[in-house]
Amino acid sequence: PPNMTGAKYTLAVPTYLADQGLHSFQDLAKFKDQLGGKIYGIEPGSGGNSSLKKMIEKNLYGLGNFTLVESSEAAMRLEVS
Secondary structure, eight states: OOSSTTOOOOOOOOHHHHHTTOOSGGGGGGGTTTTTTEEEOSSTTOHHHHHHHHHHHTTGGGGGGOEEEOOOHHHHHHHHO
């Protein structure tokens, strides 16, 4: 059984971008330049990355021009700090 019932997979952003209004997936496209057109994921092959790839391929939330950078959880955290 899952150890975190009700947990959600989402993205983290630097505080300065949250302060500027980046609060949801719907806001991402407005911040493309500040994000460098990149979304930093976690380990290659993870379920979260698969979901992000599908969102980019289908241009959900205007993410069609973003690139997913598959990395590690530690590297993703560095991008957020």
